[in-house]
Amino acid sequence: MVDLTQLKENEVFMAFASYATVILSKMMLMSVITAFHRMSRKVFANPEDCASFGKGENAKKFLRTDDTVERVRRAHLNDLENIVPFLGIGLLYSLSEPDLSTALLHFRLFVGARIFHSIAYLTPLPQPNRGLAFFVGYGVTLSMAYSLLKNKLYL
Amino acid sequence: MVDLTQLKENEVFMAFASYATVILSKMMLMSVITAFHRMSRKVFANPEDCASFGKGENAKKFLRTDDTVERVRRAHLNDLENIVPFLGIGLLYSLSEPDLSTALLHFRLFVGARIFHSIAYLTPLPQPNRGLAFFVGYGVTLSMAYSLLKNKLYL
Amino acid sequence: MVDLTQLKENEVFMAFASYATVILSKMMLMSVITAFHRMSRKVFANPEDCASFGKGENAKKFLRTDDTVERVRRAHLNDLENIVPFLGIGLLYSLSEPDLSTALLHFRLFVGARIFHSIAYLTPLPQPNRGLAFFVGYGVTLSMAYSLLKNKLYL
Numbered sequence: 101m102v103d104l105t106q107l108k109e110n111e112v113f114m115a116f117a118s119y120a121t122v123i124l125s126k127m128m129l130m131s132v133i134t135a136f137h138r139m140s141r142k143v144f145a146n147p148e149d150c151a152s153f154g155k156g157e158n159a160k161k162f163l164r165t166d167d168t169v170e171r172v173r174r175a176h177l178n179d180l181e182n183i184v185p186f187l188g189i190g191l192l193y194s195l196s197e198p199d200l201s202t203a204l205l206h207f208r209l210f211v212g213a214r215i216f217h218s219i220a221y222l223t224p225l226p227q228p229n230r231g232l233a234f235f236v237g238y239g240v241t242l243s244m245a246y247s248l249l250k251n252k253l254y255l
Numbered sequence: 256m257v258d259l260t261q262l263k264e265n266e267v268f269m270a271f272a273s274y275a276t277v278i279l280s281k282m283m284l285m286s287v288i289t290a291f292h293r294m295s296r297k298v299f300a301n302p303e304d305c306a307s308f309g310k311g312e313n314a315k316k317f318l319r320t321d322d323t324v325e326r327v328r329r330a331h332l333n334d335l336e337n338i339v340p341f342l343g344i345g346l347l348y349s350l351s352e353p354d355l356s357t358a359l360l361h362f363r364l365f366v367g368a369r370i371f372h373s374i375a376y377l378t379p380l381p382q383p384n385r386g387l388a389f390f391v392g393y394g395v396t397l398s399m400a401y402s403l404l405k406n407k408l409y410l
Numbered sequence: 411m412v413d414l415t416q417l418k419e420n421e422v423f424m425a426f427a428s429y430a431t432v433i434l435s436k437m438m439l440m441s442v443i444t445a446f447h448r449m450s451r452k453v454f455a456n457p458e459d460c461a462s463f464g465k466g467e468n469a470k471k472f473l474r475t476d477d478t479v480e481r482v483r484r485a486h487l488n489d490l491e492n493i494v495p496f497l498g499i500g501l502l503y504s505l506s507e508p509d510l511s512t513a514l515l516h517f518r519l520f521v522g523a524r525i526f527h528s529i530a531y532l533t534p535l536p537q538p539n540r541g542l543a544f545f546v547g548y549g550v551t552l553s554m555a556y557s558l559l560k561n562k563l564y565l
């Protein structure tokens with residue numbers, strides 16, 4: 101077995117691991133919220149999903165789109181589009197020996213901004229709440245990317 | 256060159272690498288299945304894709320949506336939404352020195368569940384086949400997240 | 411603090427970090443392009459986004475889909491579907507001690523192909539420009555997956 105004491109003693113990496121797990125768990129919650137709205141509003145995308153509500157033509161009326169379900173799906177996709185770069189860039193950034201307090205600031209801002217983004221999207225709060233939340237998360241990821249590329253580029 | 260013998264001797268990490276590669280390759284297969292159905296059914300999303308089938312107004316009839324193509328695209332998106340958390344949380348979990356047999360159980364269940372999910376989505380099998388496959392994969396990822404956060408939170 | 415000198419001296423890993431950061435930044439650009447087109451064409455998906463353009467029924471006319479916006483969104487989703495496997499498989503591949511020049515060839519081909527893919531999608535260039543770009547990126551990821559699984563499978 102490898103001696104991973106090194107990595108476990110890397111506080112930045114351990115902090116990244118915690119924040120990444122929290123924000124990924126939040127993202128996974130979106131699947132459950134979508135499923136909840138599909139069930140409670142009886143809105144399905146696949147014929148086999150509403151088979152228990154009726155047969156044949158009767159079942160087809162459940163195959164529709166619904167504003168609330170589409171809203172959750174857009175929020176979920178926006179999460180994916182923003183959390184994937186955070187994971188990739190954040191992992192590499194964590195391994196580049198950044199200052200602990202700077203790194204924590206990045207991780208906290210990102211996780212806070214994305215949680216607020218979901219609240220603003222699902223409530224929905226009036227703009228520019230969601231827009232600001234998006235740009236804070238976006239800026240944090242860009243700042244980590246800049247810090248990575250500035251140090252040294254190996255292209 | 257760095258001595259990566261350490262990581263190569265970490266059996267949990269090597270197992271994670273293998274399972275992650277397998278499930279990502281499976282996910283990539285969805286692109287090919289989408290392309291196959293688009294070609295065989297002549298269903299396209301972009302005007303330039305069907306330029307060889309006709310010009311002008313004649314080409315527009317290929318710009319439509321098709322149940323089978325949309326089904327594959329939904330399966331692909333569901334893969335993305337579930338495999339991204341598995342990759343992020345699983346990587347951190349692999350580095351947190353879990354018990355090898357417990358880790359293998361997690362990876363195997365996840366990969367098995369996601370492969371079955373795709374089969375259930377594309378066949379399509381009647382529910383609750385797809386629902387169960389989804390929740391097994393979901394539960395495995397949550398279980399790894401719980402095990403990560405339980406050990407120690409660095410927030 | 412952990413001694414990460416090892417990882418920093420791993421040229422393949424540092425190259426992967428650079429290319430991954432570049433391609434993720436490019437992917438993030440797609441969000442801004444979508445937002446730009448939504449603003450300039452006044453095409454929105456959420457009622458709260460166009461509240462400043464009008465109230466009530468008047469605002470509803472901005473809730474529509476637009477070919478250009480949908481095109482950028484498809485390009486963004488295609489990026490996600492292809493960059494996620496590259497990140498996962500590429501990270502594991504970088505840690506598997508590949509030959510530096512082979513690894514660089516993989517990373518450069520992938521990043522070049524994906525940047526060209528976006529240009530081909532958004533211009534749009536006639537096919538098979540986009541198709542070729544897609545398959546080059548796809549082939550690079552598969553080649554890394556093959557090289558990983560060939561070495562040793564831990565299933």
